[in-house]
Amino acid sequence: MKSLLVVSLCCLAACSARGSAINSSVPFLPAWHDRESAVQSLRSSPEGFAQFYKDARPGGYPIGQIVRGPDANLWFADTSSIGRLTPDGKQTKFAPDAAGGIIANGPTKALWFTSFDALGNPAISRITTDGSIKNFPIPSKLFVIALTSGPDNNEWYADNGQDSVGKITPTGNLTEYQLPDAHTHRPVAIAGGPDGNVWFAAVDFYGQTPEVGRVTPNGAITEFPLASCTQDSDSIALGSDGNLWTSAYCSSGYSMVRVTPSGAITAYRVAHPVIEMTTGTDGELWGSFDKYLIEFNTTTHAQAAPVQTPPIRGHATKPWALAATVRGDMWVTVNTSNRLPYVGVYHTR
Secondary structure, X not given: OOOEEEEOOOOOOOEEEEOOOXXXXXXXXXXXXXXXXXXXXHHXXXXXXXXXXXXXXXXXXXXXXXXXXXXXXXXXXXXOOEEEEOOOOOEEEEOOOEEEEEEEEOHHHOEEEEEEOOXXXXXXXXXXXXXXXXXXXXXXXXXXXXXEEOOOOOEEEEEOOOOEEEEEOOOOOEEEEEOOOEOOEEEEEEEEOOOOOEEEEEEEOOOEOOEXXXXXXXXXXXXXXXXXXXXXXXXXXXXXXXXXXXXXXEOXXXXXXXXXXXXXXXXXXXXXXXXXXXXXXXXXXXXXEOOEEEEEEOOOOEEOOOEEXXXXXXXXXXXXXXXXXXXXXXXXXEEEOOOOEEEEEEEOO
């Protein structure tokens, strides 16, 4: 039986603050020597990596997720702050006590992220596009691993600590819905669906026996096991074809798995797994794996040749999350082997 936990955060001391602008980074690529030439090349470069921007705040390693915000700027989360990058590379950092590397769009035209206060207590926080931050404390037993904007004007999350999915209202009221197979499976990713519901990916405690689940706005959960698959990449995304997609290791090898809104499952063999998937402006799904960017066409079911992120000042790089700009570039968070965080710009065409 599905158990429902409702926790009101109104009785907790939710704190609010104005994020302070910390610094602006200087664009870095050895061939460029000044900001204007960097911006000009950014606008005219052919397909390939055009630019890297160093995370302006010390202590931000590792850098995590990135999204295109309601203001058309790029917003990213590292472990110490929230960053905003304009399409031309101007960077502003906003400082909660500590960030958790997870960020997503949400209701009220704001962005939502995981954070911690000065004592290490967890919160789900909201930041407006002008940098105003409001923190909503959550119980310490929760471990929020992913966020997404729900169709019901709430922010939904995957709670890896309580084997649950939940939602938080714009005013901070929290409601959790435990998975039907809780204590054997836990959610690892979450995304809004095309059907007015929220969808999630889940695995067992060994990262195996993957499944995809659907949760209605009132908390009714239906799960769809990926019967032929043994491992999941901890990612789920809504494709431009109106289906949910995840990446898994199945009987035929690495696969992109399509789940229709009715729960029909089809696996397509590919060369590489994909994590942190997002939809590009051309309709393809983009993600990362090891040191590569991966592109997948939901119509032809083919992966393009992987794109390796180049070294920065001689140090190897690993991409993490991606976001598309309105003009078609893919922006990607990158961590280097010498523990420095960057945001890179990749021209898809």
